[in-house]
Amino acid sequence: MIDHLGTFYICTTCYNDLKNGMCTVEKYNLPTSYGSLKGRIVLRQDLNDEIVDLNICPLCAKSSLVKHAVSLDLWSASTVSPDLDDYKQWAIDLIEKTIEERISHGFEYPPGSGHIFGLKTRGAINWLGLLVTASAQDYVSAPPKVDSEDGTFTLVMNSANEVTTVVLLAMYTVKQHLDAGGNAQREIRSNTATTVEQVDAILNQYL
Numbered sequence: 001m002i003d004h005l006g007t008f009y010i011c012t013t014c015y016n017d018l019k020n021g022m023c024t025v026e027k028y029n030l031p032t033s034y035g036s037l038k039g040r041i042v043l044r045q046d047l048n049d050e051i052v053d054l055n056i057c058p059l060c061a062k063s064s065l066v067k068h069a070v071s072l073d074l075w076s077a078s079t080v081s082p083d084l085d086d087y088k089q090w091a092i093d094l095i096e097k098t099i100e101e102r103i104s105h106g107f108e109y110p111p112g113s114g115h116i117f118g119l120k121t122r123g124a125i126n127w128l129g130l131l132v133t134a135s136a137q138d139y140v141s142a143p144p145k146v147d148s149e150d151g152t153f154t155l156v157m158n159s160a161n162e163v164t165t166v167v168l169l170a171m172y173t174v175k176q177h178l179d180a181g182g183n184a185q186r187e188i189r190s191n192t193a194t195t196v197e198q199v200d201a202i203l204n205q206y207l
């Protein structure tokens, strides 16, 4: 079920994906001998050895700074069948990380504007707190302001209605991610998912 792939220097994007458990064989450019296998690449060991070298990243095949030394394993589902309960738990954990990752991407307001507001911002904006104080706010002399995630735009809210709209959108975004992930986790946990392939199908639909 687990194959040791070896030690590689990889790019920061792939490194972060690995730490999030997001690396599938389909997504990455593995040696041909692994190319036809279904499965996922997992981080066996973070070797904590940084070099800075412009090279081709062996995972994504892009030319970039490959600076993270890692030891990689391949969890292949198609060669040997993993223990179903282990695989279910692994899939459930992966969904949990994905939920957090999707929430961390924030939400766009106004829709279509390209302005992204964080749900885990550096400033830890308390969206609910904004809602609690909304009716007592002085919108003429001190309208509430929130900076977009990249700091290039400041949203000035001119009414309690707008505060409500923005905060509800923030809460709705979190709820959508929690619901979608929670449903997939429930499906995987349920007794109707009886094979690794069924777990994969649920996972792939969700991811």
Ligand SMILES: [Zn+2]
Binding pocket: 010, 011, 012, 013, 014, 015, 057, 058, 059, 060, 061, 062
């Ligand atoms: Zn890469």
